[in-house]
Amino acid sequence: MVPRFARNTLVSGALAERLLALPRRAGDCAALSAIVQDFEGMRARASEIQTETSLVKPILRVLGYVFESKPKFFEERMLPPDFALFRSEEERAGGAPYWGTKEYYERALAVLLVKRYGRNLQEGIGGFHLELENRIPLYQSIYLSKQAGTPWSILTNGKSWLLLKRPSAFEKQLVEIDLEKAVADGDEAALHLFCQVFSCAGLGGTLGAFLEDERRELAAYLTEKRRALHAMDADLLGQASAMAPPLYTQLFPGCRLTGAGDGARYAQGAEGPRPMSPAPVREHDQCDIFSYLFVEGSEPEIDLEEMIVDAARGERTKESLLSLRILDMTPGFGVLAARLVETVSYLSFLLPYGEKRSFIAEWENEPLLHRFILGSMLHGIEKQVFPLDVLQNGMRSRFGTAAPNYRLGDPLLSVSADSLEPLAGAMERLKHMERLSSTLSSRIKEDAAVKGEVDARLRTVLGRVGEVMDLATASYFDAALESEKINELAYNIEGDEELWQAARRQAWYSSAREMAAKKHFFHMEVEFPFLLNDGFDLIFARPALPYIWDERFPPEELARAHLKRAMRYLKQTGTIILTVDDPARLVHEVRHSQRYAAEAKRGVVLVWKR
Numbered sequence: 001m002v003p004r005f006a007r008n009t010l011v012s013g014a015l016a017e018r019l020l021a022l023p024r025r026a027g028d029c030a031a032l033s034a035i036v037q038d039f040e041g042m043r044a045r046a047s048e049i050q051t052e053t054s055l056v057k058p059i060l061r062v063l064g065y066v067f068e069s070k071p072k073f074f075e076e077r078m079l080p081p082d083f084a085l086f087r088s089e090e091e092r093a094g095g096a097p098y099w100g101t102k103e104y105y106e107r108a109l110a111v112l113l114v115k116r117y118g119r120n121l122q123e124g125i126g127g128f129h130l131e132l133e134n135r136i137p138l139y140q141s142i143y144l145s146k147q148a149g150t151p152w153s154i155l156t157n158g159k160s161w162l163l164l165k166r167p168s169a170f171e172k173q174l175v176e177i178d179l180e181k182a183v184a185d186g187d188e189a190a191l192h193l194f195c196q197v198f199s200c201a202g203l204g205g206t207l208g209a210f211l212e213d214e215r216r217e218l219a220a221y222l223t224e225k226r227r228a229l230h231a232m233d234a235d236l237l238g239q240a241s242a243m244a245p246p247l248y249t250q251l252f253p254g255c256r257l258t259g260a261g262d263g264a265r266y267a268q269g270a271e272g273p274r275p276m277s278p279a280p281v282r283e284h285d286q287c288d289i290f291s292y293l294f295v296e297g298s299e300p301e302i303d304l305e306e307m308i309v310d311a312a313r314g315e316r317t318k319e320s321l322l323s324l325r326i327l328d329m330t331p332g333f334g335v336l337a338a339r340l341v342e343t344v345s346y347l348s349f350l351l352p353y354g355e356k357r358s359f360i361a362e363w364e365n366e367p368l369l370h371r372f373i374l375g376s377m378l379h380g381i382e383k384q385v386f387p388l389d390v391l392q393n394g395m396r397s398r399f400g401t402a403a404p405n406y407r408l409g410d411p412l413l414s415v416s417a418d419s420l421e422p423l424a425g426a427m428e429r430l431k432h433m434e435r436l437s438s439t440l441s442s443r444i445k446e447d448a449a450v451k452g453e454v455d456a457r458l459r460t461v462l463g464r465v466g467e468v469m470d471l472a473t474a475s476y477f478d479a480a481l482e483s484e485k486i487n488e489l490a491y492n493i494e495g496d497e498e499l500w501q502a503a504r505r506q507a508w509y510s511s512a513r514e515m516a517a518k519k520h521f522f523h524m525e526v527e528f529p530f531l532l533n534d535g536f537d538l539i540f541a542r543p544a545l546p547y548i549w550d551e552r553f554p555p556e557e558l559a560r561a562h563l564k565r566a567m568r569y570l571k572q573t574g575t576i577i578l579t580v581d582d583p584a585r586l587v588h589e590v591r592h593s594q595r596y597a598a599e600a601k602r603g604v605v606l607v608w609k610r
Helices: 013-020 026-039 048-062 089-098 102-106 135-147 179-184 187-197 198-231 236-251 281-294 303-311 317-322 335-350 368-377 387-401 420-440 444-475 483-491 497-504 507-519 555-567 581-592
Strands: 066-069 083-086 110-114 152-157 160-165 173-178 326-327 376-384 406-408 536-541 572-579 595-599 605-610
Touching: 013 160, 013 187, 013 198, 013 507, 026 048, 026 152, 026 187, 048 083, 048 110, 066 089, 083 089, 089 102, 102 110, 110 135, 135 335, 160 179, 160 187, 173 179, 173 368, 179 187, 187 198, 187 483, 198 236, 198 281, 236 281, 236 387, 281 335, 281 387, 303 335, 303 572, 317 335, 317 368, 317 536, 326 335, 335 368, 335 376, 335 387, 368 376, 368 387, 376 387, 387 406, 420 444, 420 483, 444 483, 444 507, 497 507, 536 555, 555 572, 555 581, 555 605, 581 595, 581 605
Parallel strands: 110 152, 326 376, 326 536, 376 406, 536 572
Antiparallel strands: 066 083, 083 110, 152 160, 160 173, 572 605, 595 605
16 A cells, blocks of 8 residues: 655656555664654754754764755845755765856755744735745745756755655645654655655656656557547447546546536545556546547746736736736636646745735735635636546645635636616616625624625525526527517516516426536626626636537637637736637637727737726
């Protein structure tokens, strides 16, 4: 059995088994246990310096490193790492002429950051204006690795040890082992795994070689699988949608599909052995894997950092960043959603508060920050159940939380509430209720009762608006639906519940609502009530997102339809980012409009209101 990592987004189960099969380093494991046990009497009151001197340095010697303490860093905004780690004395000496430069760090194998014993490595220190070194330690470690150019970084509080692979963008590929627990439990397998992962021999050879072997094996498997899927005859491609869920279950036996677009992981520690996957996959990568297998073309390379910073209109503060509202209009399997969470999280680490002494605990704790980004900032509309299931499972696996504002629906299948004249008065009252609700706090006793009543009324009336919009949208598909009946309900949007219950029992009503459920009608103001008075800062869309089983439509028409729909919910200062096959053509079309401006930039089209 593979010992459970405290956290793991780097090593597959197969690779962990391979590491465990290596010859045991009994002497090193015994030495580690002795060091940790000797430190036990100090740990309750140990400072960062004591943790470094009495625990970390002895462990580094056992792990085989040559190290430099407090190497000079080449940036003033960040304190240097506590250690630069080298394979040998010769390599350390070879870097000496480059002391204090990036070239020095590029010759190191890893940088290591030490925190006070037992300190939460996913949480910043509050109570005063945060400098970088007092913010979330995990992001400090990522920052040092990115800036220094070392292939690895290690972060430890003496108790837990995290190994991070240098990210290409802002992704977190890491493993965490609780060394204190491994020693306390006498878990020889966990200690052996610790040595294989964190040792100089591991980082300098074994682990990197195993990861490269696994990368090649997985690439070969996925390349062949994709080739076979995409080479299917046109009349068989429709079967691909039925093949996808069984393949998912085969590759990721630890996850399940709900078939409702809100995929949920199996409970951790479930009884019984799990079947082996046919390829060395990580649950962390499921969004990317299924996008690669079942989407035509490749995911667009978008400079999200630039887009997000621009959306904040030059206000480089946490408050401006984390107040953005972003719509992922064609999320697919969730590749963009994951990148958005990672990018916003990292930018939040870098940016200061606008108010010097601000500290918002939710923003300085990595799990809570992920929940905030997915729960408050990001919104999405996926038109098919299976991709949305994969997206939700991917978010849980990568960030420990689902994406509550990613919903099932077709963003093009709706009518505008403003186009339904009988709803005009009700929509104005709904806007007032939403504004009132946003000013009330559920944490203040005097506000809570009023807010509860307002929110309950808002939900009831909005739900009825959604029903009327379903009926009106269905009338475009079924001419037999009588507009008089729809208008009667619209005029009585705030009327007696008995009238509504009577309508819901009618066959015409049931038929229209069944159509709405089957075709996934989606009404923005109903699903995202803040749009009654506000809009999105950024809207991302890939209009011709082509699952291999989908019917094809002219991409130019899809681009126009998505652009028209997105514009309605864009702030005056917002931007739409469209990924299209022919950016120049779309820019040419948009520039003829008196209302919109556009430019092509690195393969995407940016559109905004004049």
